[in-house]
Amino acid sequence: MVMTIVFYGLAALGLIISLVKSKEKTKMALKKAWKAFENILPQFLGIILLIGVILSVLSPQQISQLIGEDSGWIGVIIATVIGSITLIPGFLAFPLAAALLENGAGYMQIGAFISSLMMVGIVTMPVEFRYFGKKATFLRNGMGLIFSILVAIVMGGILS
Amino acid sequence: MKKKRIELVKRYRFFGIMIAVTLIILAVKPAMGVQVYSLAISSVLEMLGVLPPIFVLIGLLDVWVKKETMVKYMGKDSGIVGVLLGFFMGAAAAGPLYGAFPVAGVFLNKGSRLSNVFIIVGAWASMKIPLLLFEVAAMGWQFTLIRLVMDIMGVLVIAYSMERILTAEDERQIYGLARKMNQ
Structure with a gap:
């Protein structure tokens, strides 16, 4: 919520300053903004529906059953896979992670889950392709995956 | 004109497939379908919360x-x-x-x-x-x-x-x- 106010505030402020300086350029900026948005809108819409499907198939209870404290490395791998596929807003991700911990998930698995949730985005790959191409997208996501497993190892070593 | 239309169909293909999939879910498992759409609506709201101003800022940055x-x-x-x-x-x-x-x-x-x-x-x-x-x-x-x-x-x-x-x-x-x- 705060983020929304900050972003809209910044955009409004920028627009006002821009308008004062040049009406012509402001118009151009808004045109560019709309074009850039419209460019990836279809993919966003598809992705949003896909996320809805994935999240309704996987409930927190189900996830914590899969990545419980005793699930070990298999749990870490499952957590990484689930985290890579799903995409959850940050302010929902932490409460979800806390709920998973309460439901019996281990710190190691949660570390992998949170990290891959944030760094790896399989469903958003179509959008990433358009800006970075396939090679860079696979590279970034692949390294994010390895990084998430490293986070799990460190979390497991220190916290449990 | 025709080329433009084909382009449009191509761009919205994935979205179209997802609409079909979710409608099938809604028909076969209504409870799950409703959940899918309510999750999608909250994602749209999240998107509207940040993306429009981000794109306006991108446009301003591009021009200025x-x-x-x-x-x-x-x-x-x-x-x-x-x-x-x-x-x-x-x-x-x-x-x-x-x-x-x-x-x-x-x-x-x-x-x-x-x-x-x-x-x-x-x-x-x-x-x-x-x-x-x-x-x-x-x-x-x-x-x-x-x-x-x-x-x-x-x-x-x-x-x-x-x-x-x-x-x-x-x-x-x-x-x-x-x-x-x-x-």
Whole structure:
């Protein structure tokens, strides 16, 4: 919520300053903004529906059953896979992670889950392709995956 | 005209397939279908909460910030300034990762160094300063601190490895894509 106010505030402020300086350029900026948005809108819409499907198939209870404290490395791998596929807003991700911990998930698995949730985005790959191409997208996501497993190892070593 | 229509169909194909899939779910398992749509609506609301102003800011940046300025602060020879600016911009934003790609596009198009743009994307993805207190409240300060420290290292390692691994040809293609997306 705060983020929304900050972003809209910044955009409004920028627009006002821009308008004062040049009406012509402001118009151009808004045109560019709309074009850039419209460019990836279809993919966003598809992705949003896909996320809805994935999240309704996987409930927190189900996830914590899969990545419980005793699930070990298999749990870490499952957590990484689930985290890579799903995409959850940050302010929902932490409460979800806390709920998973309460439901019996281990710190190691949660570390992998949170990290891959944030760094790896399989469903958003179509959008990433358009800006970075396939090679860079696979590279970034692949390294994010390895990084998430490293986070799990460190979390497991220190916290449990 | 016909070409334009084919283009439109191609662009909305994935969305069309997803609508068909979700309608089938709604017909076969109404309860799950309703859940799918309510989750989708909350995603749309989240998107509307951050994306429109991000795109307005991208448009303003595109029109007002000179290429030379971007090159000076984020370009090849920007050094530590570019790295710190990249971290700051990425970590200050708490929006979803897909918001980072258009921002990355406009920065590339203005002549930002590839590694600095990957720092923005990496920090945007993993380090969420506005959500730090959220994380401490939900996960405890130890978890939060370990993750923060690891993220800083991870973002740097990933950004520089990517710049190393990608060839000059790959790099040219990426800048070409950025130009295409910001026409």
